[in-house]
Amino acid sequence: MNLEKLFTMQEELDRYIQTNNEVNGDLFDKKGLALIVELAELANETRTFKFWSSKGPSDREVILEEYVDSIHFLLSLGIDRDLNMLKDWPKPLNDNDLTTLFLKTNSSILKFMEQHSMSAYQTVWSCYGAIAEILGFTYDDVMEAYLAKNQKNYDRQKDGY
Numbered sequence: 001m002n003l004e005k006l007f008t009m010q011e012e013l014d015r016y017i018q019t020n021n022e023v024n025g026d027l028f029d030k031k032g033l034a035l036i037v038e039l040a041e042l043a044n045e046t047r048t049f050k051f052w053s054s055k056g057p058s059d060r061e062v063i064l065e066e067y068v069d070s071i072h073f074l075l076s077l078g079i080d081r082d083l084n085m086l087k088d089w090p091k092p093l094n095d096n097d098l099t100t101l102f103l104k105t106n107s108s109i110l111k112f113m114e115q116h117s118m119s120a121y122q123t124v125w126s127c128y129g130a131i132a133e134i135l136g137f138t139y140d141d142v143m144e145a146y147l148a149k150n151q152k153n154y155d156r157q158k159d160g161y
């Protein structure tokens with residue numbers, strides 16, 4: 001999937017959020033922690049690791065919204081470190097166990113937070129690509145859900161939440 005449109009939309013949203021909340025300075029660490037939290041929320045909704053429970057995963061729409069919350073912060077981190085020249089979604093990792101993938105994704109985020117390199121950034125994208133595949137989300141699904149959540153984020157800012 002071509003990422004240019006998403007980076008552009010994310011840049012505009014981030015600018016709006018920062019102006020609206022009168023925040024300045026480097027938000028990289030806060031956004032990094034936000035991404036780790038969003039990843040955990042996503043894992044929680046899939047319930048993939050809850051061997052102690054027979055309750056099924058949350059509805060697809062709930063999981064997809066959690067997924068694109070991560071995509072927002074992932075784009076935003078790339079923008080903040082001038083890595084938004086990344087044109088296409090890097091090839092997904094070849095891994096089909098969701099629990100392993102969540103752990104790998106978490107590690108990849110921490111590594112990126114230390115290194116800030118394009119290569120580490122691409123690995124995080126590859127992890128999220130693999131998660132999308134396992135969850136049955138196509139790039140079109142992700143794009144559509146990103147657009148919807150992006151708008152919701154503006155609405156929530158305007159409502160002063």
Ligand SMILES: O=c1ccn([C@H]2C[C@H](O)[C@@H](COP(=O)(O)OP(=O)(O)OP(=O)(O)O)O2)c(=O)[nH]1
Pocket residue numbers: 013014017068069072073076149153
């Ligand atoms: O600089 C920013 C800050 C936030 N967001 C977006 C990402 C995500 O889509 C949303 C934050 O996640 P969420 O909607 O879960 O916010 P919350 O405050 O944790 O919501 P709730 O209290 O409902 O859980 O805001 C950005 O895009 N850029």
